[in-house]
Amino acid sequence: MEPVKLAVTPVDRLFSLEHFGIKLGLENILALLAALEHPERAWPSIHIAGTNGKGSVAAMVERALRAGGLRTGRYTSPHLYAIEERVALDGSPVSPALFSEVTADVLAVVDRCLASGMIGGTPTFFEVSTAIAFEVFRRAKVDVAVIEVGLGGRFDATNVLAPTVTAITSIAMDHERHLGYTLSDIAFEKAGIAKAGVPLIVGPVPPEAWTRITGVASDVGAPIVDAREVERHRIPAGLALAGRHQIDNATVAVAVLDQWSSAVAPITQTAVVTGLTECEWPARLEWLRLPSGADLLIDAAHNPAGAEALAAFLEETGVSPLPIVVAAMADKDIAGIMRPLCRVAASFLATTVEHQRAMPAEALAAAIRELSPGHRVEAEPSAAAAIAAATAGGQRAVAAGSIFLVGPLRARLVAAGALRHGIS
Numbered sequence: 001m002e003p004v005k006l007a008v009t010p011v012d013r014l015f016s017l018e019h020f021g022i023k024l025g026l027e028n029i030l031a032l033l034a035a036l037e038h039p040e041r042a043w044p045s046i047h048i049a050g051t052n053g054k055g056s057v058a059a060m061v062e063r064a065l066r067a068g069g070l071r072t073g074r075y076t077s078p079h080l081y082a083i084e085e086r087v088a089l090d091g092s093p094v095s096p097a098l099f100s101e102v103t104a105d106v107l108a109v110v111d112r113c114l115a116s117g118m119i120g121g122t123p124t125f126f127e128v129s130t131a132i133a134f135e136v137f138r139r140a141k142v143d144v145a146v147i148e149v150g151l152g153g154r155f156d157a158t159n160v161l162a163p164t165v166t167a168i169t170s171i172a173m174d175h176e177r178h179l180g181y182t183l184s185d186i187a188f189e190k191a192g193i194a195k196a197g198v199p200l201i202v203g204p205v206p207p208e209a210w211t212r213i214t215g216v217a218s219d220v221g222a223p224i225v226d227a228r229e230v231e232r233h234r235i236p237a238g239l240a241l242a243g244r245h246q247i248d249n250a251t252v253a254v255a256v257l258d259q260w261s262s263a264v265a266p267i268t269q270t271a272v273v274t275g276l277t278e279c280e281w282p283a284r285l286e287w288l289r290l291p292s293g294a295d296l297l298i299d300a301a302h303n304p305a306g307a308e309a310l311a312a313f314l315e316e317t318g319v320s321p322l323p324i325v326v327a328a329m330a331d332k333d334i335a336g337i338m339r340p341l342c343r344v345a346a347s348f349l350a351t352t353v354e355h356q357r358a359m360p361a362e363a364l365a366a367a368i369r370e371l372s373p374g375h376r377v378e379a380e381p382s383a384a385a386a387i388a389a390a391t392a393g394g395q396r397a398v399a400a401g402s403i404f405l406v407g408p409l410r411a412r413l414v415a416a417g418a419l420r421h422g423i424s
Contacts, residue, residue, distance in 0.1 A: 014083075024154075033160060035112065039131075043073065043142050046260065050168050056249045058147075061146050062091060065267065071141065074146045074148075080282060153189055154193070163193075166198055170205060171187045200217050203252040230251040232251075283300050286298050296391060302337070310344075327401045329355070350362075353404040
């Protein structure tokens with residue numbers, strides 16, 4: 001008897017492309033989109049880059065546009081748990097059936113392109129995912145798509161758009177191996193989304209980043225809009241997303257919406273306020289009430305700037321010090337991430353996740369002990385066991401670090417009955 005062959009689904013094939021890693025460049029995505037007859041030209045777009053905050057800004061902008069009566073698409077990455085989360089229609093993840101259908105169609109075009117030599121090599125997971133998102137938006141006939149850059153900007157697969165508005169939310173150290181080892185170099189890569197005649201919104205960035213961004217914008221003829229000039233009275237007190245840094249993100253979102261209103265069609269202040277106060281962006285400073293009664297703060301603080309925002313939030317709300325369950329990728333700036341967290345940690349439980357780049361729990365624990373000998377640090381390879389230990393007896397705790405930790409963790413906890421819970 002011949003062995004039974006398991007069917008490989010289109011989504012399985014898509015995930016298999018992760019093997020090819022990160023390859024920055026536009027040749028493959030341009031060829032693939034041409035073969036698809038340019039789905040990216042079927043709808044106007046807003047393109048958002050930045051080290052941190054670009055997902056939050058995308059969520060605010062999309063919700064406001066939807067409140068203004070528009071049919072919206074939103075493309076973000078990575079996903080927390082299910083790949084369909086990357087591609088949202090009217091604020092909700094696309095259905096698995098539609099995602100699978102479009103994935104199959106796009107992969108068929110990839111196969112034809114490879115066979116004909118139209119594409120020089122197998123495209124990456126992110127290139128194909130981007131093409132899938134753009135095709136979903138065309139089939140859904142969206143009025144506007146809000147597109148988040150995946151990595152950097154200049155050579156990111158999303159940088160094939162002819163957007164109505166572009167934005168850079170922030171500049172900080174992250175992905176240095178791909179983007180450079182100075183803030184100026186990173187800013188240069190992210191400023192690569194600037195287009196001639198297209199307003200470029202810039203959030204609060206360090207001086208050397210501002211200088212580099214404005215230089216690039218001047219070279220290509222993109223008018224700069226300083227988000228810091230947004231009148232603060234336009235930012236409502238009750239933002240949907242927690243943390244002081246979200247005020248800065250909100251100013252970027254308002255500036256983006258102002259430019260959209262000027263260039264395309266007015267978005268009312270009521271719709272803008274709805275976007276800022278009713279958007280959802282899970283696993284970013286999000287408190288969950290667990291079935292045990294314990295409160296767990298989860299946050300995808302995966303770089304030093306994100307860790308600083310998390311630490312500042314805990315200090316400002318007066319709930320620290322707390323036990324912190326943490327995981328990280330081995331190629332991250334571990335010391336830079338952990339230093340802010342040491343200010344607000346009662347103890348650390350180092351764990352790991354199932355990912356080829358993940359740092360083992362024992363190695364992460366050793367790194368934390370070396371950085372902060374005064375803290376109690378334990379290694380627990382099981383994230384579930386680490387959370388159980390951190391919240392034992394109903395105590396509050398934090399889970400942070402890699403999105404590959406907090407994404408699946410959040411899904412499991414919510415499935416088990418955890419509820420979103422605001423804590424004052």
